[in-house]
Amino acid sequence: MQTKLQELRNRLIEVDNLNSATAVLGWDQSTYMPPGGVAARARQMATLQQLAHEKFIDPAVGRLLDDLLPYEEGLPYDSDDASLIRLTRRQYERAVRVPAAFVAEWTGHSAASYQVWADARPRNDFKAVEPYLVKTVDYCHKYADYFPGYEHVADPLIDLADYGMKASTLKTLFAELRRQLVPIVQAITGQPPADDSCLRQRFPEAGQWSFGLEVIKRLGYDMNRGRQDKTHHPFTTKFSIGDVRITTRVNENHLGEALFATIHEAGHAFYELGVNMAFEGTPLASGTSAGVHESQSRLWENRIGRSRGFWEFFYPRLQAAFPDQLGSVALETFYRAINKVERSLIRVEADEVTYNLHVMIRFGLELDLLEGNLAVHDLPEAWRAGYQADLGVTPPDDRDGVMQDVHWYGGGVGGAFQGYTLGNILGAQFYGAALKAHPGIPEQIRQGEFATLHGWLKDNIYHPGSKFTTDELLERVTGEPLRIEPYIRYLRDKYGELYTL
Numbered sequence: 001m002q003t004k005l006q007e008l009r010n011r012l013i014e015v016d017n018l019n020s021a022t023a024v025l026g027w028d029q030s031t032y033m034p035p036g037g038v039a040a041r042a043r044q045m046a047t048l049q050q051l052a053h054e055k056f057i058d059p060a061v062g063r064l065l066d067d068l069l070p071y072e073e074g075l076p077y078d079s080d081d082a083s084l085i086r087l088t089r090r091q092y093e094r095a096v097r098v099p100a101a102f103v104a105e106w107t108g109h110s111a112a113s114y115q116v117w118a119d120a121r122p123r124n125d126f127k128a129v130e131p132y133l134v135k136t137v138d139y140c141h142k143y144a145d146y147f148p149g150y151e152h153v154a155d156p157l158i159d160l161a162d163y164g165m166k167a168s169t170l171k172t173l174f175a176e177l178r179r180q181l182v183p184i185v186q187a188i189t190g191q192p193p194a195d196d197s198c199l200r201q202r203f204p205e206a207g208q209w210s211f212g213l214e215v216i217k218r219l220g221y222d223m224n225r226g227r228q229d230k231t232h233h234p235f236t237t238k239f240s241i242g243d244v245r246i247t248t249r250v251n252e253n254h255l256g257e258a259l260f261a262t263i264h265e266a267g268h269a270f271y272e273l274g275v276n277m278a279f280e281g282t283p284l285a286s287g288t289s290a291g292v293h294e295s296q297s298r299l300w301e302n303r304i305g306r307s308r309g310f311w312e313f314f315y316p317r318l319q320a321a322f323p324d325q326l327g328s329v330a331l332e333t334f335y336r337a338i339n340k341v342e343r344s345l346i347r348v349e350a351d352e353v354t355y356n357l358h359v360m361i362r363f364g365l366e367l368d369l370l371e372g373n374l375a376v377h378d379l380p381e382a383w384r385a386g387y388q389a390d391l392g393v394t395p396p397d398d399r400d401g402v403m404q405d406v407h408w409y410g411g412g413v414g415g416a417f418q419g420y421t422l423g424n425i426l427g428a429q430f431y432g433a434a435l436k437a438h439p440g441i442p443e444q445i446r447q448g449e450f451a452t453l454h455g456w457l458k459d460n461i462y463h464p465g466s467k468f469t470t471d472e473l474l475e476r477v478t479g480e481p482l483r484i485e486p487y488i489r490y491l492r493d494k495y496g497e498l499y500t501l
């Protein structure tokens, strides 16, 4: 059996090599590649993804999985070997339904679409991306059609990002969350707004860059196993467990944008860097779902990075980095500024209270696009209507409206956004478990010490990689199913102190 397992592992590592090479090309395209490279790059990525897919759906892999079934059944569910075979089988059964030529076409289209978006967004040119997005919706439909019998056309796409989740489950969950969130948003936005003018000064890029790096290194980002570069829309990418890179963008007229995006992406990187090294090159060696991934990034960004204790430690350092801008601004003023709740236009900059409303608008539009109830041509108008209805603001242009997020233009509609809200909910449950195990964590954060929290996250969340599904991981770590109460309680406690609720 060990020979067969080794043969499976060798084949999986070859697939991973091709996937990682594609990721390097994608990272380069989003950071340094000149626009002239796009046609060739789309072709190169398409070829690599086609090869990776062909290798993975090779009938020999299916035979190995069949041969290994009795071995797997004799092992404990959570053993490394059983988990590898189980996860590989799940991914294999999904992949064999999809032709390699389709994967190649979709990959090539996605790379081309990304470039058009990156070029068209600054020009506010939705017309330029429209035909690409029409094709993207078409590809997503075709993908779903490889999985006949789905309940909702978005389900196979959601399943790719958040295994086991369905549109129907998410609709119910989001409706309940909305019911509880909207009164909080209304109560807060009915009160005088917090003064965030201290953030809206001129902060030169070099200073923002080095302060952001100082923060994430202190949090535990190892520059020997990662790096940070500039991009259009921040993301994290992994080439191996020893090379997990983050990207950010800097707004010299707003301090919060790069800083919190940097902490957010570092949170994603911690997850990938903390996976059991023994899983390297196999499907186990990555975060288990979009939801759990966002639970980590948003935990560091918000629960930690926007907490008072965190800034008790970092604010004197921030003041030293920007003495002219912040030297005479009190910590409390800064704390209130970074937690200002407002009806705003941009998801990645939104406060914790309104954030999920941004996600729900996108989720609803994705379902409408896939159901055929909304044409891509009418999407900008539907976007404006959604923002007016849910947040009471209308984007002045498409750049800060329907074109603000990379996701749909990077080739995927359906399953692109639910992970953020799932992450907020999961993050509250995970952090509750961490505090139960180590009640001293908040005091350590005040001292700028993150090792205990990091260690707990590593042991409980990062190390298993993709061994467990989201639900299994949650049950193992917290003993509970997914529930929104801890998250709502956190928001009420934190914002009840800042505003009257």
Ligand code: ZN
Pocket (backbone or CB within 6 Å): 264, 268, 294, 297
């Ligand atoms: Zn994220």
